Amino acid sequence: MTNVYQRMARVQQRFSGMVSVYAEHLATGEIVQFGPHHPMETASTIKLPILAEALRQVALGRFDLAAHVPLLASDRVAGSGILQHLTPDVALPLQDILTLMIIVSDNIATNIILRLVGISQVNTSCIRWGMTDTVLKKRIDFSLPGPIGLSTPKDLATLLKGLYLGTVLPPAESSLAWDILMHQQCQQLLARRLPYDLIASEDDDIPPPIVIGSKSGSLRGVRNDAGIVRTPWGDYVLALMSESCHDTRFHVDNEAQQLLPEISRAVFDHFCPDALANLG
Numbered sequence: 204m205t206n207v208y209q210r211m212a213r214v215q216q217r218f219s220g221m222v223s224v225y226a227e228h229l230a231t232g233e234i235v236q237f238g239p240h241h242p243m244e245t246a247s248t249i250k251l252p253i254l255a256e257a258l259r260q261v262a263l264g265r266f267d268l269a270a271h272v273p274l275l276a277s278d279r280v281a282g283s284g285i286l287q288h289l290t291p292d293v294a295l296p297l298q299d300i301l302t303l304m305i306i307v308s309d310n311i312a313t314n315i316i317l318r319l320v321g322i323s324q325v326n327t328s329c330i331r332w333g334m335t336d337t338v339l340k341k342r343i344d345f346s347l348p349g350p351i352g353l354s355t356p357k358d359l360a361t362l363l364k365g366l367y368l369g370t371v372l373p374p375a376e377s378s379l380a381w382d383i384l385m386h387q388q389c390q391q392l393l394a395r396r397l398p399y400d401l402i403a404s405e406d407d408d409i410p411p412p413i414v415i416g417s418k419s420g421s422l423r424g425v426r427n428d429a430g431i432v433r434t435p436w437g438d439y440v441l442a443l444m445s446e447s448c449h450d451t452r453f454h455v456d457n458e459a460q461q462l463l464p465e466i467s468r469a470v471f472d473h474f475c476p477d478a479l480a481n482l483g
Contacts, residue, residue, distance in 0.1 A: 210469035211237045218462050220424065220448035225356035226441040226470045229367060229431075235470055242336045242353035243444045246420030247283065247308045248427045249339055249352035251362055254383065254418075255332070256325045257301055257316050258376040268298040268379075272315060280343050283389075284309025298379070305383045305418055310343040317342050332365055334358040356442035359429040363440045367431050384416030384430065391419040392428035392443050395464035397471055398478070423451040426459035428467075436475035441467060 215222055215238070223238035260266055273294040274286060281287065286309050295303075297319075303309040304316060317325070322339050329337045337354040341347050365371035366380055399413045417430020429442035443463055450458035471478070 207235055207469045207473035208237060211466050214462050214465050214469075218445070218448070219450065219458060220445050222443065222445045222463060222466065223356050224441075224443055224466055224470075225360045226439055226474070227360060227364065228474050229364065229438045229440060231437075233474070235473065236357070237466075238356075240355060240357070242338075242355055243427075243446050244350040244422060244425050245337075245352040245354045245444075246422045246425050246427055247313075247351075248359055248418050248420040248429050248442075248444075249337075249354065250304055250308065250313055250420075251359060251418050251429065252325055252329050252332070252334065252337065252339070253313060253316055253320070254301060254305055254380060255362060255366065255371055256328045257297075257320050258372050258380055259328060260320055260324075261297075262373045262376045266297055266319065268301075269296050271295060272297050272300055272319070274311060274315060275318070278311050278314040278318065280310045280314060281345065282310040282343065283307065284311055286311035302383050302386075306386045306388050308389050308419070314342050314344075329358075329362075332371055333361045354444075356429070356444050359442040359444075360440045363429060363431050363442070367438070367440065381416050381431075384418060385414055387417055387419065387430075389419045390415075390417075391421065391460055392426060392463045393417050393419075393430050393432065393441060393467045395460070396468035397432075421453070423453075424448045426457070426463060428463075432471065434471075434475050434478065436478050439470070439474045441470055443467065 226235040271294040284307055300312045300315050304312040325339045337358045339352045369377050394415050414433045415430050420427040427444045431440050445459050448459045
């Protein structure tokens with residue numbers, strides 16, 4: 204049987220860009236790592252440490268999740284999300300802004316959060332959390348040159364593992380982070396080839412067999428996704444990052460979105476070999 208590394212290598216051979224992978228089984232500690240280890244453009248996966256930092260400051264009492272926060276003209280930016288299409292004077296509870304930042308990758312919501320918590324505080328906490336190759340370079344502003352942020356799959360997985368184990372945030376904030384992450388609407392790479400359903404079945408007592416909490420990110424030539432995959436056969440963390448893809452389209456048939464989900468499936472089959480028989 205072809206092993207996980209052979210399957211990933213075959214995907215890389217067919218892919219016009221470069222892919223980097225880090226996965227870790229959260230019970231056994233087994234690590235699967237593939238591709239280069241240098242920091243890569245995060246795109247919207249940088250919103251993971253932004254979420255964690257905002258909730259860290261909430262836990263310290265600096266902010267109230269129920270407090271309404273106004274959208275300022277300076278927060279406005281194009282790209283993903285829905286706030287750009289709402290009335291200019293909208294104000295939402297902080298928890299809703301955090302939710303929008305993750306589940307629809309709202310760029311304006313991200314800028315609101317950064318205005319509150321500070322870019323430097325996000326970077327300081329990244330070091331605290333062991334994300335030594337991660338840096339948030341700027342607010343979301345496509346008129347400014349350079350990457351939004353840099354990171355590695357290992358760093359993103361380190362943060363997610365910390366959220367899973369409860370070492371990054373207190374229990375209440377860890378629970379909220381997970382609840383937000385598992386409702387992400389931008390399913391791109393991790394879930395596409397898995398036996399996964401975004402919502403439970405019609406019988407609410409029967410949850411999906413696989414639950415994913417994740418954050419994706421995309422720019423031209425870049426497709427990333429990082430998350431925790433919870434299954435009856437064991438939980439694991441997986442982060443995929445890619446760069447220099449020749450297909451720069453924002454399209455359902457983008458090359459990266461077609462090929463890279465095969466890596467997610469290879470990791471799933473490796474960590475959960477009994478799943479196929481159980482799923483039928």
